[in-house]
Amino acid sequence: MFETWSRAAGAVLLSLAAGVAFASLMQHSETTIPVPAAGEATPLKGLSYKSSRFEASITSLTVKVTSAEGADPARVEWNFTASNTDGQIHRVEMQVRLMDESGKQIGWATGKYPVRAGARGETFLIPMKVKADVWRAAKKARIFADWIS
16 A cells, blocks of 8 residues: 555656646747748748737747858847737747758757737847858758747
């Protein structure tokens, strides 16, 4: 009897520990797009945190290359536009992963940002610095939005 109780208690404690470990991640969303041409606004879909009461989302992206043509390293700004219909702030951790033609990850950048309560068209950027040959080889961008509150 004690052994059964002990196993049950262990299972409960393990599930509680797992719940605490993942409690901070509210919603994971991602999309993969071709690397946008510099200066062109690209609509994004699927990067949102929804409930029956609100939606916080990353709605578009504009890429800006800030380094000189052919400079090494290449410096790139990933400018995101966000909205939030909720009455409270939502924090999002963004990741941009560059992929080559074969789908292999060749570069990345990350950043954490608050999306204000009631935001419409709020912008934030993720700076990226990669070798020039990596930037030239990049064909797709896999973008993650991990909503943490």
